[in-house]
Amino acid sequence: xxxxxxxxAVAAALAQEMARDDRxxxxxxxxxxxxxxxxxxGLAERFGAxxxxxxxxxxxxxxxxxxxxxxAGLRPVAEIMFxxxxxxxWDQVVNEIAKVRYMTGGQVSVxxxxxxxxxxGGLGFGSQHGQxxxxxxxxxxxxxxxxxxxxxxxxxxxxxxxxxxxxxxVFEHKxxxxxxxxxADGEQVIPLGQARTVRPGQDVTLVGLSITVGTCLAAASExxxxxxxxxxxxxxxxxxxxxxxxxxxVARTGRLVVVEENPGQLGWGASVAAIAAQExxxxxxxxxxxxxxxxxxxxxxASLEAEVDVSVPRVIAAVMSQQKGEINGxxx
Amino acid sequence: xGVPDELDLFTRxxxxxxxxxxxxxxxxxxxxxGPVHLGLGQEAVAVGAAAALSPGDYSLGTYRGHAxxxxxxxxxxxxxxxxxxxxxGICAGKGGSMHITSVPxxxxxxxxxxxxxxxxxxxxxxxxxxxxxxxxxxxFFGDGTTNIGAFHEAVNLAAVWRLPVVFVCENNWxxxxxxxxxxxxxxxPAADRAAAYGLDRIVVDGNDxxxxxxxxxxxxxxxxxxxxxxxxxxxxYRLKGHSAADGAAYRPADEVAQWREHDPLLxxxxxxxxxxxxVDKLDEIDRQTRDEIAGLARQVLARPVPEPAGAWAxxxxxxxxxxxx
Numbered sequence: 281x282x283x284x285x286x287x288x289a290v291a292a293a294l295a296q297e298m299a300r301d302d303r304x305x306x307x308x309x310x311x312x313x314x315x316x317x318x319x320x321x322g323l324a325e326r327f328g329a330x331x332x333x334x335x336x337x338x339x340x341x342x343x344x345x346x347x348x349x350x351x352a353g354l355r356p357v358a359e360i361m362f363x364x365x366x367x368x369x370w371d372q373v374v375n376e377i378a379k380v381r382y383m384t385g386g387q388v389s390v391x392x393x394x395x396x397x398x399x400x401g402g403l404g405f406g407s408q409h410g411q412x413x414x415x416x417x418x419x420x421x422x423x424x425x426x427x428x429x430x431x432x433x434x435x436x437x438x439x440x441x442x443x444x445x446x447x448x449x450v451f452e453h454k455x456x457x458x459x460x461x462x463x464a465d466g467e468q469v470i471p472l473g474q475a476r477t478v479r480p481g482q483d484v485t486l487v488g489l490s491i492t493v494g495t496c497l498a499a500a501s502e503x504x505x506x507x508x509x510x511x512x513x514x515x516x517x518x519x520x521x522x523x524x525x526x527x528x529x530v531a532r533t534g535r536l537v538v539v540e541e542n543p544g545q546l547g548w549g550a551s552v553a554a555i556a557a558q559e560x561x562x563x564x565x566x567x568x569x570x571x572x573x574x575x576x577x578x579x580x581x582a583s584l585e586a587e588v589d590v591s592v593p594r595v596i597a598a599v600m601s602q603q604k605g606e607i608n609g610x611x612x
Numbered sequence: 613x614g615v616p617d618e619l620d621l622f623t624r625x626x627x628x629x630x631x632x633x634x635x636x637x638x639x640x641x642x643x644x645x646g647p648v649h650l651g652l653g654q655e656a657v658a659v660g661a662a663a664a665l666s667p668g669d670y671s672l673g674t675y676r677g678h679a680x681x682x683x684x685x686x687x688x689x690x691x692x693x694x695x696x697x698x699x700x701g702i703c704a705g706k707g708g709s710m711h712i713t714s715v716p717x718x719x720x721x722x723x724x725x726x727x728x729x730x731x732x733x734x735x736x737x738x739x740x741x742x743x744x745x746x747x748x749x750x751x752f753f754g755d756g757t758t759n760i761g762a763f764h765e766a767v768n769l770a771a772v773w774r775l776p777v778v779f780v781c782e783n784n785w786x787x788x789x790x791x792x793x794x795x796x797x798x799x800x801p802a803a804d805r806a807a808a809y810g811l812d813r814i815v816v817d818g819n820d821x822x823x824x825x826x827x828x829x830x831x832x833x834x835x836x837x838x839x840x841x842x843x844x845x846x847x848x849y850r851l852k853g854h855s856a857a858d859g860a861a862y863r864p865a866d867e868v869a870q871w872r873e874h875d876p877l878l879x880x881x882x883x884x885x886x887x888x889x890x891v892d893k894l895d896e897i898d899r900q901t902r903d904e905i906a907g908l909a910r911q912v913l914a915r916p917v918p919e920p921a922g923a924w925a926x927x928x929x930x931x932x933x934x935x936x937x
Contacts, residue, residue, distance in 0.1 A: 305742065330742060336772065338765035341731045345769065348735020348749075351720060352670070354742070356735070371762075375725050376732065384713040384721060385704030386926035421935065422927055445929035473937070521936035555936070 281464060287457040289431040290319040290395075293438035294357065296467065298327050301355060304442055306332045308342055308359030316361055317397055317457055339365050343372035343394060347380065350392040355442060362405075363398035363413045363451055370416075377447045378422030391445045395438065398427070399541055400578055400589050401455020401491055407577040412542035414451045414489070418518050418551070424472060425518040427451040429493035431461040436470030437516060444472060453491045473520030477529070481509035484535040484599055487526055487552055489515045492539040492590055499595035508599065518548050523555050530556055534565035537598050541590050544572030569602045571595050616663050619889060621821045622880045623897050624662075625655040628679045629877060630901045631688060634909055635678065635695060639856045643913065645697045648709045651679035653819075653851035656876035657782050658683040660824025661750055664832050670720050670736045670749040672729045675710035676782075676850075677722030680752055686714035689908055698915040705918040706926070727757045730766030730779065737770065737777035737841075748835045749777040750828065756787025758801040767843060771809040774840035778831040781845045782818060788854045789862050802845040811843045818846030819876040822883065849874070 284292060298304045310316055312324040312334040324332035335342050339360060346358040360366055366373060377390055400410045417423050426441055426448060428434040434452060441448035478493060479500050486496040493514040500510035511529050515522065530536050536556050538549035553568040574588030616624070632650045639648050651658065654676070662683035665671065673680035681691060686702060694701035695709050703711055710724035720736060723729035733751035740747035757763050758781065770777050781802035785792055798804035803813045816827040824846055831842035849871035853860035860868075881894055927933040 333773070336765070336768060338769060340762045341734060341765035341769040344728065344731020344762065344766065345735035345738055348720075348732040348737070349739045350735070351732070352736045352739030354739050371725055371728055372731060376723070376728050380721065381929065382926050383703060383707040383711045384715070385702070385706055386931070387703070387713055387715040388720070389929045391929075421933070519935045523936045 281462045284431045284463045286431045286434050286459045287319050289435040293435045297442040303355045306357050339369035343369040346392045347377050350390040351388045355391050357393040360396040362409045364411050374420045378420050390447050393441045393448050395450035397454035398451035399453045406580040410578045415542040415547045417449050424448040427490040429514050432463045435468040439469045472517045475515050475522035475525035478514050479512040481511035483509045485529040485533045486510050486512045488539045498592045527560050530560045531563045537569045539571045541573050543575045545575050547572050566602045569598045571598045624659045626901050628655040630905050634905045646708045648856040649676040654848045656821040657818045657846045660821040661828040663825045664829035672720050673722045673752045675724040677712050681712040681719045684719040685717040692912045727760035727762035737775035748832045752780045755783040755792040755801040767809045770841040776835035777841045779843045783847050784850045806843045814844045816846050818848035
């Protein structure tokens with residue numbers, strides 16, 4: 281066991297995969313210098329400048345070059361520094377990368393990873409560097425989506441994403457990069473599409489992703505002192521979605537609260553809630569409740585940011601309200 | 613594959629011309645599902661450039677891409693089946709006219725978002741550079757593409773990384789319905805931008821197939837030798853509108869007439885004639901080509917449509933589409 285920060289886990293996953301497979305190459309702004317979030321530290325020195333390439337500030341060129349290299353048989357990992365910047369190369373991601381396999385009748389595969397820093401987490405990055413945009417990608421068939429909640433998940437999910445033969449977007453959380461955790465020794469790979477139960481409980485199911493898994497866990501601890509035992513599920517990936525894990529948990533608890541950091545307007549929680557409403561209706565003792573980021577652009581001042589970010593008190597309030605039978609979600 | 617002589621080049625251009633004319637006719641009969649952008653008049657770029665490539669090289673084109681796929685050796689029956697929505701389509705009915713792709717022939721796709729494939733070409737070239745394989749990538753695009761961001765990002769990246777890629781601008785003087793001169797601040801859309809990326813200003817008569825082969829061939833040779841990318845502007849003209857639905861009434865009649873005199877097939881005929889090839893021989897090639905394509909169209913139209921279940925295949929690399937369990 282070694283204690284790794286989330287950012288070290290990202291670098292360790294990249295190193296593990298680059299050592300294992302010489303088709304794995306990195307590109308992005310400043311990646312050869314270790315990256316602005318220090319997620320590629322030491323990789324250029326270890327694997328050489330040919331395999332770890334700095335690019336201009338050209339997200340279309342970065343994403344498109346990753347696609348071309350993948351079609352030619354490499355396994356590129358491209359860093360999109362802030363997930364907000366997907367907007368500058370969205371054509372490459374959704375019109376080309378997501379669709380080229382299908383549109384060519386399966387003539388090509390695009391085994392690539394796009395990864396970068398996502399989410400608010402109360403750091404004051406604001407509307408253009410602090411958004412949670414995983415729900416953007418979820419509207420597009422052809423993209424897989426992973427979003428790790430801690431160092432061990434960051435390690436294993438990124439390794440699996442690199443080994444996957446389809447395009448995977450990995451949304452790392454900028455507020456988790458400094459988080460430390462014991463990570464097992466040896467090769468780490470977590471299969472995509474398998475949620476994990478982080479905490480067992482029988483009274484309510486809390487479903488989170490990335491930073492909201494920690495929010496759910498903290499809420500569950502406080503709820504336990506009120507006599508409510510919450511089960512916490514980390515989805516790990518949105519596509520493939522382990523809906524079966526959610527449905528199995530809801531079948532036991534009869535209650536579901538979905539906690540997502542992206543705005544509630546067509547957030548991923550809406551899909552999870554709809555699946556539960558359709559497929560676990562008989563098991564539900566109360567309406568499904570959603571807690572989401574605010575439906576406003578993200579403000580910067582800490583007091584404003586806290587007003588719209590998902591928080592432990594908001595999750596607790598949603599659970600308590602649901603327990604009382606109130607129809608009163610918190611997806612504002 | 614030996615080096616094609618001028619008669620081969622004529623024969624190949626003749627095939628593309630008659631193929632596209634047949635597609636135009638099928639479109640007018642309502643037999644093509646979706647839009648079609650014909651390469652009529654621009655055959656010399658596709659044929660000349662393809663003649664400068666080796667079988668392992670990569671090429672990419674635009675939604676006006678039938679000719680570029682066929683020029684690399686894509687099977688015409690499979691291309692026509694894709695256009696007509698019949699079984700055996702080269703993209704299994706899921707790409708259509710704008711996405712003709714033939715990976716076994718090095719043709720890595722037709723791209724329908726203007727400029728999107730220039731970055732992709734950089735990636736293919738990067739892979740070749742990393743492997744030291746000597747493969748060259750040629751990327752075709754239109755004059756209108758030189759005003760979109762992806763063009764500048766890609767040409768810059770290729771120049772900075774010295775990638776083995778040749779960008780070929782098919783300047784047909786119109787971005788869709790608008791004269792290119794009215795939307796660029798320089799005279800030539802690609803050539804006059806080259807200096808910004810440290811590249812040479814290269815212009816070629818895109819209707820002269822031998823000139824295209826020579827000029828693109830030099831650029832391909834330089835790329836293969838590790839001398840980095842080139843940007844070639846091939847000046848040409850489309851004989852029809854932007855899409856098959858466009859009558860191109862916005863083009864002055866005298867301009868159209870001038871370019872009709874400069875038709876790549878006429879130029880090729882003149883060149884072959886001057887070298888002693890009999891007109892009858894060229895006419896015979898043309899007649900055989902028309903018959904062959906008419907027969908092909910009849911054969912493809914007789915095929916059944918794709919099984920509906922095919923719509924669910926090939927989202928993921930394991931062939932499935934499911935996003936959840």
